[in-house]
Amino acid sequence: MTDIERDVREVAERARDAAADLAPLSRDAKDEALNAIADALVARAEEIVAANAEDVARARENGISEAMIDRLTLTPDRITAIAGAVREVVELPDPVGEVVRGKTLPNGLELRQIRVPLGVVGIIYEGRPNVTVDAAVLCLKSGNAALLRGSSSAYSSNTVLIDVIRGALAGTRVPVDAVQMVPGMSRESVKHLMRARGLVDVLIPRGGASLIQTVVNESTVPVIETGTGNCHVYVDEAADLDRALDIVLNSKIQRCSVCNAAETLLVHAGIADAFLPKALAALHEAGVTVHGDERVRAYSDDVVPATEEDWTTEYLSLDLAARVVDSLDEAVAHIRAYSSAHTEAIVTDSQSAARRFVSLVDSAAVMVNASTRFTDGGEFGFGAEIGISTQKLHARGPMGLPEMTSTKYVVTGEGHVR
Numbered sequence: 001m002t003d004i005e006r007d008v009r010e011v012a013e014r015a016r017d018a019a020a021d022l023a024p025l026s027r028d029a030k031d032e033a034l035n036a037i038a039d040a041l042v043a044r045a046e047e048i049v050a051a052n053a054e055d056v057a058r059a060r061e062n063g064i065s066e067a068m069i070d071r072l073t074l075t076p077d078r079i080t081a082i083a084g085a086v087r088e089v090v091e092l093p094d095p096v097g098e099v100v101r102g103k104t105l106p107n108g109l110e111l112r113q114i115r116v117p118l119g120v121v122g123i124i125y126e127g128r129p130n131v132t133v134d135a136a137v138l139c140l141k142s143g144n145a146a147l148l149r150g151s152s153s154a155y156s157s158n159t160v161l162i163d164v165i166r167g168a169l170a171g172t173r174v175p176v177d178a179v180q181m182v183p184g185m186s187r188e189s190v191k192h193l194m195r196a197r198g199l200v201d202v203l204i205p206r207g208g209a210s211l212i213q214t215v216v217n218e219s220t221v222p223v224i225e226t227g228t229g230n231c232h233v234y235v236d237e238a239a240d241l242d243r244a245l246d247i248v249l250n251s252k253i254q255r256c257s258v259c260n261a262a263e264t265l266l267v268h269a270g271i272a273d274a275f276l277p278k279a280l281a282a283l284h285e286a287g288v289t290v291h292g293d294e295r296v297r298a299y300s301d302d303v304v305p306a307t308e309e310d311w312t313t314e315y316l317s318l319d320l321a322a323r324v325v326d327s328l329d330e331a332v333a334h335i336r337a338y339s340s341a342h343t344e345a346i347v348t349d350s351q352s353a354a355r356r357f358v359s360l361v362d363s364a365a366v367m368v369n370a371s372t373r374f375t376d377g378g379e380f381g382f383g384a385e386i387g388i389s390t391q392k393l394h395a396r397g398p399m400g401l402p403e404m405t406s407t408k409y410v411v412t413g414e415g416h417v418r
């Protein structure tokens with residue numbers, strides 16, 4: 001066993017013990033700990049900003065794009081906002097102990113299915129240090145111990161943030177080892193976390209497609225797949241064109257670097273003449289580069305030719321693939337072929353078209369006459385989320401606190417024997 005493997009297993013073993021102590025704690029005990037974390041973040045903001053400056057300086061030396069540097073950067077205002085988000089989690093209901101269903105069986109046994117923590121949750125994520133706090137707090141509120149492995153680009157920031165969190169926990173009833181940083185900066189430490197089956201109950205990767213697929217393909221620990229969003233907006237023949245334009249623009253440009261931003265526009269041939277000239281002009285004015293098929297390119301010289309790769313790409317930028325389709329079924333076939341099963345939208349005034357689209361499209365969220373940008377825990381009224389699950393087992397869509405739990409059955413009898 002190598003030193004790094006031993007180190008990873010040691011933190012996982014401590015997390016396992018901490019998870020057992022954390023699981024039965026009351027909501028008051030957990031909320032007290034979260035408030036302590038929020039207070040500590042504000043009190044040590046200067047220290048956090050100084051550590052973050054080291055990461056930002058290294059990123060600039062390495063030629064990282066300004067967009068990625070912005071995601072990496074922490075300021076006093078951003079830290080205050082992160083602390084505010086922690087306090088918002090305090091206000092959310094505690095899912096642990098909730099009765100999912102229950103009944104009295106004919107033989108008199110009382111049956112209850114209740115929510116329980118998952119146990120030890122490992123989270124592997126890329127360069128946004130705010131995820132360190134988000135993930136730790138959501139795990140704690142749902143009764144889980146968190147093993148956090150951020151990217152090397154945010155190593156200094158994450159080291160201090162986890163020190164702040166653990167320092168805050170030291171004065172509470174929540175065990176300090178309920179939040180730990182996975183040791184090491186190399187891929188080897190990630191590999192050993194992915195192989196810690198029996199110590200780690202579930203892994204959640206948060207980041208780009210490459211990171212997610214690496215974890216899914218190489219982990220022996222169960223994985224909840226999140227994030228990748230090749231999202232589509234289909235403008236139906238029966239669409240209100242002004243409404244359609246608003247939805248397309250919002251889905252693409254309101255915030256283009258996130259997983260619920262639209263990446264492909266599909267337009268029914270029946271309204272292409274009326275819709276596309278106006279839509280392409282508006283997208284061009286907003287700075288969007290449209291990658292269109294031959295039929296789309298006929299409407300504007302600003303459209304660049306689309307390749308097969310464009311249909312599969314999650315741009316996370318001001319780029320949009322576009323295609324004209326001859327029917328709703330052709331739009332659905334395109335979505336089935338290329339979607340990442342995150343979010344798809346239809347714009348239509350036809351109830352039958354909306355029903356057919358909803359029944360045929362198999363994604364975590366399907367929007368009818370609404371922007372793809374609404375696929376979000378906060379927008380759904382769930383509060384904070386750990387990510388958007390695009391798989392089908394355990395959880396699907398925005399993963400709020402209830403999705404960070406499993407269930408167990410409690411059966412109560414009066415001397416019953418079978």
